[in-house]
Amino acid sequence: MTTELMFREDAYLRTATARVLAVTERGIELDRTVFYPQGGGQAGDGGRLLRAPGEAVEIIDTRKGDTPDRVLHLPAPGSPVLQPGETVTLEIDWPRRYRLMRLHTALHLLSCVITAPVTGGNIAPDKARLDFDIDFSQLNAERIERETNALIAAGAATETVWITDAELDAQPELVKTMSVQPPRGAGRVRLLRIPGIDLQPCGGTHVADIAEIEGIRVLKIRSEGKRNKRVEIALSGSG
Numbered sequence: 001m002t003t004e005l006m007f008r009e010d011a012y013l014r015t016a017t018a019r020v021l022a023v024t025e026r027g028i029e030l031d032r033t034v035f036y037p038q039g040g041g042q043a044g045d046g047g048r049l050l051r052a053p054g055e056a057v058e059i060i061d062t063r064k065g066d067t068p069d070r071v072l073h074l075p076a077p078g079s080p081v082l083q084p085g086e087t088v089t090l091e092i093d094w095p096r097r098y099r100l101m102r103l104h105t106a107l108h109l110l111s112c113v114i115t116a117p118v119t120g121g122n123i124a125p126d127k128a129r130l131d132f133d134i135d136f137s138q139l140n141a142e143r144i145e146r147e148t149n150a151l152i153a154a155g156a157a158t159e160t161v162w163i164t165d166a167e168l169d170a171q172p173e174l175v176k177t178m179s180v181q182p183p184r185g186a187g188r189v190r191l192l193r194i195p196g197i198d199l200q201p202c203g204g205t206h207v208a209d210i211a212e213i214e215g216i217r218v219l220k221i222r223s224e225g226k227r228n229k230r231v232e233i234a235l236s237g238s239g
């Protein structure tokens with residue numbers, strides 16, 4: 001049992017129809033989905049599954065299943081129970097997802113403005129952060145904002161490229177995030193390229209052009225330990 005990961009080919013898909021494959025206490029599995037499961041630091045999607053008669057199952061979170069191509073849609077308690085074989089219409093919470101896409105893509109820029117190994121990261125709908133192995137004195141909020149916003153203002157189309165495991169092994173410098181190694185074993189690895197700025201393995205959802213981020217502000221910079229300096233950002237236009 002596998003789920004077609006439609007968000008991988010088109011992160012802007014908000015809706016689709018799918019067939020229910022299984023319903024267990026762990027969640028609802030579908031033959032294809034536009035819901036991104038929590039992973040790579042990015043929060044899982046919420047939204048709704050609409051039954052033919054107009055009955056909705058609220059999805060409060062999305063998680064990976066036992067294998068990378070299985071996705072568990074978590075229904076709100078008390079939701080109608082779907083049956084395997086029925087067809088549903090999927091609707092993600094798009095405003096929330098779009099904020100996640102903008103913040104996620106902004107972190108790619110942040111990892112280039114701050115040239116240090118990334119030790120961790122997280123993307124929530126309202127804020128995102130990266131942790132760096134860097135000396136605290138190297139982090140200046142005003143400079144980080146100015147340089148990141150200059151890249152955003154200039155704009156650049158993002159591209160998804162795939163390389164083989166062997167090609168990635170030959171270019172270990174592509175992997176900036178020490179805590180999140182790209183998934184191997186499938187034979188190929190997905191990369192996000194921002195031409196002239198960044199190229200790194202990433203399975204998340206990104207905006208098509210970095211200009212869509214509009215702008216960021218640094219919320220805080222703090223030490224989380226000797227090798228962990230945390231830079232937290234938000235979108236400058238929204239709260």
Ligand SMILES: [Zn+2]
Pocket residue numbers: 104105108192202203204205206
């Ligand atoms: Zn990414």
